[in-house]
Amino acid sequence: MASDAKPVLTGGCQCGAVRFALSAAPVRISICHCRMCQKASGAPFAAFADIPNEQFAWTRGKPAAFRSSSMAERDFCAACGTPLSFRRISGSRIEIMTGAFDRPDMVVPTLQYGTESRLGWIGTIVNLPSKTTLQNYGPEKLGEIANYQHPDHD
Template sequence: MKSEPITGGCQCGAVRYALHREPHNPHICHCRMCQKAFGSYFAPLAGVPLEDFEVTRGTIAIFRSSDPVERGFCRDCGTPLTYRNLKAGHISIALGSLDHPERVKPANQYGTEARMPWFAELAGLPGATTEDGSAPELLADIRRSSRQHPDHDTDRWPPEGVR
């Protein structure tokens, strides 16, 4: 079922993409290869048919992590963007790179043999908002100098005079 494009991209804005179909099989993968590729405890992914994936700005760099799999990322900022089994007709998108990642809720987990044994305890840890957990001076410096692309498409990026 076709729908309005779902957009996303990397942190610096050099790569932007559109999905022309709702992603399928939203999941998190705990396998060690995904942990390394994302530099995290798991990789949140969901797929679309190749014909429904469009790069709208820049070029996705590719790392062939094994014979059947390639992983796409931004060469400028390093953001993980895609996972592709070369024998399949779809491409998986890193859910955190979506402009609105909250819209796609994972429904499965894979690679659970490598899931951190304390993963279920995370929700019970004390928490703070970004505002409450950071020094005000640091937040002001970050806001003033942020090169992070906004969570929507732009005609051009970075803005004039910023890089």
């Protein structure tokens, strides 16, 4: 990414030790249900924004990496453990976890992969009873919680 380019999207880990910026919109945004992505994210699926390397830069710190297979590495923050990316070894693109963006609402998935491992209940979660964080904790308890995560901006 050119250093003088105005970032289109930014993000980083929960402690702020690792930050990134994109100089163009992602090429593709997808969800992967494969078992490797489930384990890497600690979640039922992983959501990724696919970005060409030349349009991406780590702007603060450098992530640690784990070689999760013979074809890929997954970056994460060594300080707080936040999963950050999936990269094909010697590939021309990086796939950033959408939850790591400062504005995850701007990276909307349009495609799913690894559906052979999709959990059967995924399609029904929209119908589960739901509460906001305020409804769950109440105003008094919520007011007592101190957030130690990096804010969603620099």
